[in-house]
Amino acid sequence: MSLDKRKVKILKAIITSYIDNAEAVGSRTISKKYELGVSPATIRNEMSDLEDMGYLVQPHTSSGRIPTDKAYRYYVNDLWEKIKSSRHPNLAQLRKIIEEKSNELDELFKNSVRILSQFTRYTSFVVAPQLKQSVIKRIQLVPVSEHKVLMLIILQANIVKQVMLRLNSPIPFDQLEKISASLSERMYGYKMEDIDTIKDTIIKELYISKETSSDALMEILPYLMEQIAKLDDLNVYSDGITNILDLPEYNDVVKAREFISFVEDKSSFAKLLQHTGDSDLDICIGSENKHLELKDCSLITATYKLNGKLIGRIGVIGPTRMDYDNVISTVKSISDAISDIINQNYSIENKE
Amino acid sequence: MSLDKRKVKILKAIITSYIDNAEAVGSRTISKKYELGVSPATIRNEMSDLEDMGYLVQPHTSSGRIPTDKAYRYYVNDLWEKIKSSRHPNLAQLRKIIEEKSNELDELFKNSVRILSQFTRYTSFVVAPQLKQSVIKRIQLVPVSEHKVLMLIILQANIVKQVMLRLNSPIPFDQLEKISASLSERMYGYKMEDIDTIKDTIIKELYISKETSSDALMEILPYLMEQIAKLDDLNVYSDGITNILDLPEYNDVVKAREFISFVEDKSSFAKLLQHTGDSDLDICIGSENKHLELKDCSLITATYKLNGKLIGRIGVIGPTRMDYDNVISTVKSISDAISDIINQNYSIENKE
DNA sequence: GTTAGCACTCAATCAAGGAGAGTGCTAACA
DNA sequence: TGTTAGCACTCTCCTTGATTGAGTGCTAAC
Numbered sequence: 120m121s122l123d124k125r126k127v128k129i130l131k132a133i134i135t136s137y138i139d140n141a142e143a144v145g146s147r148t149i150s151k152k153y154e155l156g157v158s159p160a161t162i163r164n165e166m167s168d169l170e171d172m173g174y175l176v177q178p179h180t181s182s183g184r185i186p187t188d189k190a191y192r193y194y195v196n197d198l199w200e201k202i203k204s205s206r207h208p209n210l211a212q213l214r215k216i217i218e219e220k221s222n223e224l225d226e227l228f229k230n231s232v233r234i235l236s237q238f239t240r241y242t243s244f245v246v247a248p249q250l251k252q253s254v255i256k257r258i259q260l261v262p263v264s265e266h267k268v269l270m271l272i273i274l275q276a277n278i279v280k281q282v283m284l285r286l287n288s289p290i291p292f293d294q295l296e297k298i299s300a301s302l303s304e305r306m307y308g309y310k311m312e313d314i315d316t317i318k319d320t321i322i323k324e325l326y327i328s329k330e331t332s333s334d335a336l337m338e339i340l341p342y343l344m345e346q347i348a349k350l351d352d353l354n355v356y357s358d359g360i361t362n363i364l365d366l367p368e369y370n371d372v373v374k375a376r377e378f379i380s381f382v383e384d385k386s387s388f389a390k391l392l393q394h395t396g397d398s399d400l401d402i403c404i405g406s407e408n409k410h411l412e413l414k415d416c417s418l419i420t421a422t423y424k425l426n427g428k429l430i431g432r433i434g435v436i437g438p439t440r441m442d443y444d445n446v447i448s449t450v451k452s453i454s455d456a457i458s459d460i461i462n463q464n465y466s467i468e469n470k471e
Numbered sequence: 472m473s474l475d476k477r478k479v480k481i482l483k484a485i486i487t488s489y490i491d492n493a494e495a496v497g498s499r500t501i502s503k504k505y506e507l508g509v510s511p512a513t514i515r516n517e518m519s520d521l522e523d524m525g526y527l528v529q530p531h532t533s534s535g536r537i538p539t540d541k542a543y544r545y546y547v548n549d550l551w552e553k554i555k556s557s558r559h560p561n562l563a564q565l566r567k568i569i570e571e572k573s574n575e576l577d578e579l580f581k582n583s584v585r586i587l588s589q590f591t592r593y594t595s596f597v598v599a600p601q602l603k604q605s606v607i608k609r610i611q612l613v614p615v616s617e618h619k620v621l622m623l624i625i626l627q628a629n630i631v632k633q634v635m636l637r638l639n640s641p642i643p644f645d646q647l648e649k650i651s652a653s654l655s656e657r658m659y660g661y662k663m664e665d666i667d668t669i670k671d672t673i674i675k676e677l678y679i680s681k682e683t684s685s686d687a688l689m690e691i692l693p694y695l696m697e698q699i700a701k702l703d704d705l706n707v708y709s710d711g712i713t714n715i716l717d718l719p720e721y722n723d724v725v726k727a728r729e730f731i732s733f734v735e736d737k738s739s740f741a742k743l744l745q746h747t748g749d750s751d752l753d754i755c756i757g758s759e760n761k762h763l764e765l766k767d768c769s770l771i772t773a774t775y776k777l778n779g780k781l782i783g784r785i786g787v788i789g790p791t792r793m794d795y796d797n798v799i800s801t802v803k804s805i806s807d808a809i810s811d812i813i814n815q816n817y818s819i820e821n822k823e
Numbered sequence: 824g825t826t827a828g829c830a831c832t833c834a835a836t837c838a839a840g841g842a843g844a845g846t847g848c849t850a851a852c853a
Numbered sequence: 854t855g856t857t858a859g860c861a862c863t864c865t866c867c868t869t870g871a872t873t874g875a876g877t878g879c880t881a882a883c
Contacts, residue, residue, distance in 0.1 A: 533874095534875080535875080535876065
């Protein structure tokens with residue numbers, strides 16, 4: 120038995136209908152709503168075949184049928200060519216909205232997830248880039264008050280990270296400048312992930328070269344290094360988590376609670392996301408997910424890149440019965456927009 | 472008819488029981504669980520009186536009784552003396568947890584709401600201080616790349632706000648220093664809320680004094696001023712919104728959705744909070760709230776202060792049937808902790 | 824003033840009985 | 854040989870009615 124043309128037509132009709140209504144689809148519905156030119160009886164036969172082939176299931180003997188994960192997978196693969204070249208109709212506008220209010224990376228991601236969840240009506244997320252690979256360009260200490268200094272870590276990609284330091288005893292302004300200079304000099308070119316290993320060496324070096332050091336500096340140096348090393352946490356932004364409350368499959372509070380708990384637990388969620396492939400676009404349907412909690416969910420993830428290198432992920436999580444076409448094109452468009460914005464604003468400028 | 476001692480005892484027993492179980496309380500339950508030395512029949516008579524007096528209602532003729540808002544109000548007022556002096560048992564520990572990871576204001580508030588919602592199991596929020604009244608101490612421009620400059624606005628309270636600026640054409644390093652200096656000089660002492668009015672004057676002044684100006688500066692100055700004026704948005708942090716899904720009164724998804732939508736809409740929620748009084752501790756029970764959406768909720772808010780001046784609010788929102796004792800003492804303790812931390816870290820230092 | 828007793832009320836639960844949607848099978852038809 | 858009409862069958866959902874149980878209010882006795 121093979122998927123002939125008519126079977127495909129029927130299968131797609133069933134999937135479309137189920138995506139729209141979340142209700143098992145019967146043969147009469149199909150023959151009425153979708154013009155296939157055959158009677159319900161014929162459709163019934165075909166549906167029976169499709170069930171044997173694993174594309175459909177019946178929740179109970181006398182109900183209509185529901186697409187299986189295999190059906191969605193077929194559906195998505197079939198759409199693949201169309202999807203690969205698809206763009207969200209409002210891409211340009213989308214990009215503008217995201218970019219407009221995103222002076223900094225943090226805002227960029229917040230805006231992106233917000234828009235993504237608004238457009239899809241599902242839960243969206245972004246895994247922010249880890250800075251492990253980022254190269255340090257400069258360290259700048261800015262005096263704030265007698266006992267407070269703001270440390271700016273300026274990375275090659277023009278990302279600025281900051282840590283507020285508390286001093287036990289004041290350090291004069293010109294000292295701070297000197298310290299900034301010698302810290303910059305010593306740490307220039309190192310990656311963020313190296314700091315943990317090199318910090319002891321740097322502390323020692325600075326200690327020996329009395330010239331640029333001071334008691335105050337020596338006091339805070341270990342603390343300062345530790346703060347830098349801490350910066351590199353894995354960061355996940357999400358939005359629209361409560362959108363699932365609008366879906367009929369979650370109008371049981373317990374189920375909804377389970378989903379929300381899982382997604383709100385950023386660390387476990389982040390772990391999950393790291394297992395998605397490195398391809399531009401990854402679609403994980405239902406039981407293809409390794410987590411039992413997500414066996415009824417699909418995960419659409421796309422990557423965004425800086426200078427052609429994968430640095431993070433963005434995506435949507437929703438019921439397997441999701442509007443793949445729309446979600447995929449939106450995720451793709453937004454990930455592209457992010458890549459564009461990042462490359463424009465944070466790539467290592469040629470002149471430098 | 473008056474609230475004699477026995478009536479009070481019975482009322483409290485009913486309230487306590489209802490807070491625990493969210494189920495209408497009957498006379499038998501009371502006589503069994505709370506040792507009052509009288510029979511259910513007597514309690515029934517008293518309950519009937521309490522209903523006449525407006526402290527109780529019956530959802531239907533043959534059910535137990537439920538406390539009214541008036542009853543909660545009585546209960547809270549009665550606890551008042553105890554509450555006023557109450558402190559959370561783990562206050563010191565609490566303060567430590569909050570403080571430890573809170574290098575910056577932003578983190579301070581995030582940690583506070585997180586802990587508050589974890590301890591109370593309800594929804595918590597903080598209204599961050601608006602900076603309107605904050606006085607500018609210094610402006611510092613930090614070069615990041617050829618086309619990017621980070622502007623730091625350092626306020627008298629040692630809060631640092633930042634805006635990333637994009638330049639169309641590069642500005643040399645020493646120029647930036649000069650600009651920083653002259654901006655600082657001209658803006659020193661002004662309040663954030665003044666900026667909108669004075670910005671045109673400053674732009675003009677700087678334009679006239681060719682000495683410190685440059686074409687590049689003149690180009691970005693309006694943009695820069697606009698960015699500063701934008702900084703002062705009202706900011707509300709919240710946490711534990713989905714905790715209500717665990718409450719029996721919200722196991723109807725539609726109701727839960729309504730609540731969540733209301734609270735997630737930060738702007739309308741912030742407006743609501745501004746109407747709470749200026750007292751240290753404000754308790755708004757059920758229909759005492761002006762918003763219909765919150766007629767079944769109580770709002771416990773406390774204020775936090777800097778140098779004795781009210782600068783923000785923190786609180787918890789939950790069902791009228793909330794554990795007032797615990798919630799109030801927790802809110803109070805955390806608001807105190809915030810005040811402490813803020814005063815320690817952000818008050819205007821004497822020596823300056 | 825307190826309490827035991829009893830009739831009464833009403834939500835919640837459960838079983839039984841359609842109604843309706845949908846299927847699978849069979850036999851007839853093109 | 855594929856398609857279709859017809860029909861019996863299945864299973865969920867909804868309604869209805871009966872039952873249960875928690876709780877009340879009233880009355881009369883203590």
